[in-house]
Amino acid sequence: MPKVFKIRKGLNIKIKGESAKEILPFNASRFALKPDDFRWIVPKLLVNEGEAVKVGTPLFCDKENENLLFVSPASGTVKQIVRGEKRKIEYVEIESDNRFESVTIDIPPITNAQNITLTLQKYGLWNTIRELPFNRIARPNRSPKAIFISGFDTAPLAPDVSYLIENQIDTIQKGIDIITHLSKGKIYLSLYKKANNDELKTLSGIEFVYFTGKHPAGDVSVQIHKIYPINKGEIVWYIDLQSLIMIGKLFGNQKLDFSKKIAICGTGLEKRGYISIPQGAELSTFLSQNAKKGNYRIISGNILTGKNISQSPFAGYYHHQITVIPEGGQRRLFGWLAPGFTLWSYSRTYLAWLFPWKKFNPNSSLNGGIRPVIFNTYYDNVFPFDIFPAQLLKACIAEDIDLMENLGIYEVTEEDFALCEVICPSKIAWQEIILKGLTMLKD
């Protein structure tokens, strides 16, 4: 039996709004690629408004590495290039012609890593491989000490990964065979011990690792920390299973197909399920037909680490989940005194803890005023790393680079602090502060 890691420190937040396992009919007519989805990329535009594009036509590249292309997920025309402050590119929008014609694909012989790297960059799939520390797009021509794949997701309302990849196991195998060439180290696939892993277990050329326990067991950085922690100077890469399908299709079937399954969940929706669409699809028409009345927040990703896309509702590049929850801001009378039977709290300061089986209705209220860190050891309960979270947070606030390094900032991403942020009685913006710290260290 392979090794099983148990994540004891963590938290499964029980909320309403799971998605049913059915594919909802949906045909997106607009798509967008947002440079902000790719950390620290400086985009250089390669198309103009009104230009015709195919699936695979480069829309922009990275200024620092012009081989790294970001390509159109659909065929049609470039409808608009939306810019924000200081002419920063917010997103490039494609009006789809619904034909999904792709550029001609020419795959060189798979003999060395160089060929694979260039091909993946050329067809816009390199960006599906990401690098830790820093959670950025993998830098080509570096040698990661291992590549990690997470085979499950434990976030609130997360999709069932085995459903996302149903009947695609051969393509995944092909993808794995390709990325094997990219690293001299092993490829690890983490599975949830109690989940149905029958399909995934048939994969070969990888090392299986089992996890059990609470969220964030499904987060790849937690898995890396347990399996093979990152030391200063080392890098590891990770990729998700649906991206492996895209890579497998490109190399196996000479086909460029950016579609993936996304879970649609959250209490803001009448009908919840899955949709199967190319990356970056525009969702507002779909969601508005389905939404309940009221003021809702559309989140690409889960409620812990996702992005608020209410303003421009295009699905995020890396997310496989769209969550719609009510906006908060309703004020409660004497919050410090009320019994709180319906409120959610990790602490047991509200009487709702007497009903642990109850699922609660989430909303976006901050529920308090911002204060300095008071309960320093409180966060340890939900933070499964061998790292002191409050001390690392303070090192980031103090901008003490040596201390950040010593306390292990290279082993974490800001998303690992999401649970600390959620339960924080001081309402501190943990993820923002840690990201600032990481940004200071990037080379």
Place this chain on the structure above:
Amino acid sequence: MRRLEKISEKIEKNFEKGKPLHPFYSLFDAADTFLLTPKDITKTGSHIRDAVDMKRAMMTVIVALLPTLLFGLWNIGYQHNYSIDGSTELHILSNFWYGFLVWLPIVITVYVSGLSVEIIFAQIRKHQVAEGFFVTGMLIPLIVPPGIPLWIVSLATIFAVIFGKEVFGGNGYNFLNPALLARAFIFFAYPSVISGNKVWIADKADAFSGATPLDICKNAADAGLNANELLQQLPSIFDSFIGIIPGSIGETSKLAILLGGIILVITGVASWRIMVSTMAGGYLTALLFNLFGSGAYAAVPAHQQILMGGLLFAAVFMATDPVSSTHTRQGEIIFGLLIGILTILVRQWNQGYVEGLVLGLFLMNVLAPLIDWCVIQLNINKRKRRAIKARV
């Protein structure tokens, strides 16, 4: 509710930037968020947040203090009557009322003095008024004798808030427990009102001794009594546990303190590690004195020694202050153990400080960052060793 919100919005307009009342915004904010939870929504990071905030957490501590407070108030009345005519009638309501009238001026003095300082500093620093003082203000009356002069309480509170907290940056940045500092201030500046036999019972009859168990032990040592004579003078273990003895308002009833401790541990607001290790440190040290010590005091059974004075109260409510205690799990255990050890050592060896606890806790507040430093350094070294191993 909507109507209240609208009224609040209307009033808030007068406190906005540029309006004449703007300098008092923090006062408005304190009152507004006292009444209604803030209307803010999440902007960055996680989209949902826990319902608990600092107000709720601090309120939980106050709820946990209630059993101690209620018993303490009754005990003030009971001790007063007992000292006058030896009455052992419970008289629950009348004793409670008597105690309430003794306590009320103290607590009002503490809150008025402390909150004034807090609000002035919040105003100067443009902060919101921090909730920490609500707990401090509740603790101070519980750790002073019932008959303490109000001006001393006021002075001690102001001193504690300014020099224990605000000069370091306010709540969350202090390294001393402000309530403890207030008590230490009184002890060193006005020792006569907080030590000796006379102060622990409100308006006591002169003929009655009124000594706390700790004082009895000290007096026994001074008088050269032997262990048996001392044990006869001490109150029974039952009385000490229930709390029908003279002492600071909140420290006497161990039962009520334990109830509060259970509330704190269940709600997750305070660390059980500190509570348990403090008591364990005290008990083990007392046990060593039992085994190897000489003199009457050293012979008092360990379990009876840790029921004396404010050790349990401090272990549950003062040492667990999340800011002035250690900030690491492993450190909490060392921190607590050392408090217990130091307390008993000072009590036994330095009879000039009858309540060794104040010194023990004080010293450990100062040393807590050092303990943390060691614990964190161990973690850092572990990481460095792993990196070296990976390179080889």
